[in-house]
Structure formats: C-alpha cells, structure tokens
Amino acid sequence: MLSLTVGSGVVAFFSICIAIAFLRVLMVTRWLTAKNPIDDSPRCVDVIIPARNEEQDLRHAVESIQKQRSVSIRVVIINDHSTDETASIAKSLAESDDRIGVINDPTLRDGWFGKANAMQHGLAATSQSLLIFTDADVLHHRDSFAEAILEMERREDHFLSLFPTVELESFWENVLVPHLMIAGMVAFLHRRLEDPRSPHAVAAGAFILVQRDALEAIGGLESVKNEALDDVKLAQRIKQNGYQTGFCFAPDLIRVRLFKSNRDAFWGFTKNILSPFNPVWLAIPFMFLPIFVYASPLLAIAAGLYQHETLMVAIGIFAYVTQAIVLVPATRLCRLKWYKALCFPIAALPITCCIIKAYYHHYIDRGVKWRGRVMQK
Incomplete structure (x- = not known):
C-alpha cells in the first residue's frame, strides 16, 4: 500500500x-479581444471552409461569417463528399448570397487526407492576398476577422491563428477535453513561440489567417497533405521558411463545440x-x-x-x-x-x-x- x-x-x-x-502559458500567450475596430478601408479576404457532414453547424457558422464588419469577404465552402444534408445547406447559402461559392466533392488525390485536400481545392478557387481557413462548426463574433487582420498587421505576422472558446455539453466532452486541452497547450505553447529564431510554432484549425504569398511559398497545403495535426504542422512549415507566425487566445471572438455527442467525444481523439x-x-x-x-x-x-x-x-x-x-x-x-x-x-x-x-x-x-x-x- x-x-x-x-x-x-x-x-x-x-x-x-x-x-x-x-498558468505560464496563459500569461505569456497573446490574447485578442473584441474592441469594436473602426476601419475606413476594409480589407478583402477569401474565406475557405472545408465541410464534411456538418449539417448541424454549417448554416450557423456561415451566417456568423456573413455578419462580419469592416471586411470585404468571399466565401468558398468545400463540401467534402458529405453523406448528410451539408451539400443542400451549402447550396441554399450560396443561392441567397452571391459572396458564397460551393465546391462539391473535390477529387481526393492520392496521399492526401480529406481536410487538407479540401483546403487545397479551396485555395485554388480563391484570389485574394489574405486567406482565412476556418472550420464549418465555428461561430464568429462580428469583429473577429477585422480584429485578426489588424493584429496581423500590427505584429507584422504572415500567419495568425486564433484559439476559440470550447463549449462542452455531453458527459465525455467534459471528462476528456479540459485535461487533454491543458496537456496539449503545455506541450505545444512554448515560451519562445513568438521568437523568429525559434522553430516552435502552433495553430488551431478553428481559425487560421495567412498571407497567400507565404502559403504559396511552401507549396500550399502540399507539405501537410497527410498530417493528422495539419494546423500545427502548417504553422511550423510557414515558420521554417522564414515567415513570422502568431498565435492568440481569442475566446471572445470565436467559439466551437468540438464534439456533438458522447460517442463523438469518446472516440474523437483517435x-x-x-x-x-x-x-x-x-x-x-x-x-x-x-x-x-x-x-x-x-x-x-x-x-x-x-x-x-x-x-x-x-x-x-x-x-x-x-x-x-x-x-x-x-x-x-x-x-x-x-x-x-x-x-x-x-x-x-x-x-x-x-x-x-x-x-x-x-x-x-x-x-x-x-x-x-x-x-x-
């Protein structure tokens, strides 16, 4: 005993x-909050949303993007071979707003994971110098895009990712997610994250703002085509190529429920x-x-x-x-x-x-x- x-x-x-x-991580990592930015010259940004079986959340997520202030947006939804009503929801959203386009069932290239493949197809369909990748279940504050762009410009970043509020409902979500989230942050959020001489970089797939030049310089999503942690690896590849990356906690600006049921949460980290x-x-x-x-x-x-x-x-x-x-x-x-x-x-x-x-x-x-x-x- x-x-x-x-x-x-x-x-x-x-x-x-x-x-x-x-606690050190919470203190040394940047925080981004809603400050009601006023910008007389709104930036143009293309928004890429990979979506596979997202019928529960896609409409609400896109509606929160449509309400963004102080930015000019074009949205590309990539319906990644969904087997639910995602395709019809995406179609109805596009029919009601000419800023939204849809790519259905993109060809899945050999050696590519589905999300990276969908993101690459979305990248090929856009043209703006600023890109935002966001998931189909993320809800955005009306100033999240503007705040992120202003923060990127202020810090002279080429890549900026925001970490959301994580909403927990079911039993297994509450049991699993908090401790694993803490462990992940302690492991990945290095104290030299902002040091351009350090190899450390991190990102959250919920929100990634990136300059097209930096992304194209590394071959788009090619370098992370079969990475399970595609968001983290993308940040690392960008930084390895001499570009400045940034990461902020932004619980006031974006929020997401990672898993939609007990079953999803139980098996969700597989x-x-x-x-x-x-x-x-x-x-x-x-x-x-x-x-x-x-x-x-x-x-x-x-x-x-x-x-x-x-x-x-x-x-x-x-x-x-x-x-x-x-x-x-x-x-x-x-x-x-x-x-x-x-x-x-x-x-x-x-x-x-x-x-x-x-x-x-x-x-x-x-x-x-x-x-x-x-x-x-």
Whole structure:
C-alpha cells in the first residue's frame, strides 16, 4: 500500500507542475479581444471552409461569417463528399448570397487526407492576398476577422491563428477535453513561440489567417497533405521558411463545440492521438500513464479508508484535488460543466480505447480514420 501513497504523491507533484506550466502559458500567450475596430478601408479576404457532414453547424457558422464588419469577404465552402444534408445547406447559402461559392466533392488525390485536400481545392478557387481557413462548426463574433487582420498587421505576422472558446455539453466532452486541452497547450505553447529564431510554432484549425504569398511559398497545403495535426504542422512549415507566425487566445471572438455527442467525444481523439509519437510505438507506454495518473489517487483513498490509514486517504484526496484545481484556469478557454468535469479520472478509459483503435487503423488500414473515411498515408 506504500506504493499507492507514493504514487499519489507523485501525481500530486506533477499536477502542481502542470498547473504552474499552464498558468505560464496563459500569461505569456497573446490574447485578442473584441474592441469594436473602426476601419475606413476594409480589407478583402477569401474565406475557405472545408465541410464534411456538418449539417448541424454549417448554416450557423456561415451566417456568423456573413455578419462580419469592416471586411470585404468571399466565401468558398468545400463540401467534402458529405453523406448528410451539408451539400443542400451549402447550396441554399450560396443561392441567397452571391459572396458564397460551393465546391462539391473535390477529387481526393492520392496521399492526401480529406481536410487538407479540401483546403487545397479551396485555395485554388480563391484570389485574394489574405486567406482565412476556418472550420464549418465555428461561430464568429462580428469583429473577429477585422480584429485578426489588424493584429496581423500590427505584429507584422504572415500567419495568425486564433484559439476559440470550447463549449462542452455531453458527459465525455467534459471528462476528456479540459485535461487533454491543458496537456496539449503545455506541450505545444512554448515560451519562445513568438521568437523568429525559434522553430516552435502552433495553430488551431478553428481559425487560421495567412498571407497567400507565404502559403504559396511552401507549396500550399502540399507539405501537410497527410498530417493528422495539419494546423500545427502548417504553422511550423510557414515558420521554417522564414515567415513570422502568431498565435492568440481569442475566446471572445470565436467559439466551437468540438464534439456533438458522447460517442463523438469518446472516440474523437483517435485521429490525432498517435501524432505526437515518432515512432508510433512510443504511444504504448503512454497508454498506461493515464491509468496511473487518474487511478492512483482514487485507489489510495479507497485503500486508506479500508485500512483506516488517514495519511493515505489525505494524500489521495490531495492528489485528486490538485488535478481538479488545474481545471479552474481552463475555464477561461472552455465552458465546462463541473459536475461532469470532476469525473475526469475515468478519462483513462477512452484514452486507452482511442490509442488501441488508432493502432488498428495505423497497422491494419495503413492510415487514419476520420468521419467514416480511412485516409491512407
């Protein structure tokens, strides 16, 4: 039982370290807010929206784009072989607004993942020097485009990505997303993110503003054609080629619900979960990490109560509380429901299942499965 006490102590220590690292991330990363910009010379921008089976969200997302102020927009919706009503919704939007065009079922090129392929087709259909890539389920504040463009010009960026408010509804969304979001930010948001001499760069696919010259200089989306983390890799490629990249938290400007159901949330990280590991077998020991991290405190509490070991119970409770406290600053970026989010220890189950499923697709299908389609590398 000593191992449970020690394990809980280790978990508490590392939870405190992660909390400190996450607070540092929140402090050093740029924040962009709505300031009602007034611009007498609105910028022209082409907006590219890849959409696959987005019937629930596409109309609301596009309507929020149509309401943008202080910018002149053209929108291209790429219906990526959807099997629901996405095509008809896109068609009706285009028929009601001549600023909107639709590309249906673009040819899927060999070696390309669906989203990157759709984005490349959208890029070929546009002409403006400024481009915005945004997802079909993102809702935009009426000044989000103008604020982003002004920020890009002020900082002399060639590439700027905004991170949204993440809305959480279902049980598994609240259990999984906050801690994984925190872990991802601690891993990717390096303190030298803004240093042009540093290789570190990051992006969120919800909103990417990029200068066409910089994107075309790296061959468009070609360099990320089969990357599961296409947004992050795109930012890195841009920066590697000598262009300035930027990243801002913008919870007041854009918001998104990543997963639309418990099932989607449970399996939702399958596509990306192997991406940080090279070679991919390194994810095998990672499978056991969530079990250790989340189970140790609970087992220590249970064993301590059974054996009347007050110290073990106290350390187990302390470890659980430190894990829960990390969620407090995360509320600046996600709208969680505490009565669901506090069940985070069972996140070990879907994480393990997602890794196993990702391995299956990697070795059996030789690719990545997303939205009912296997993309082979």
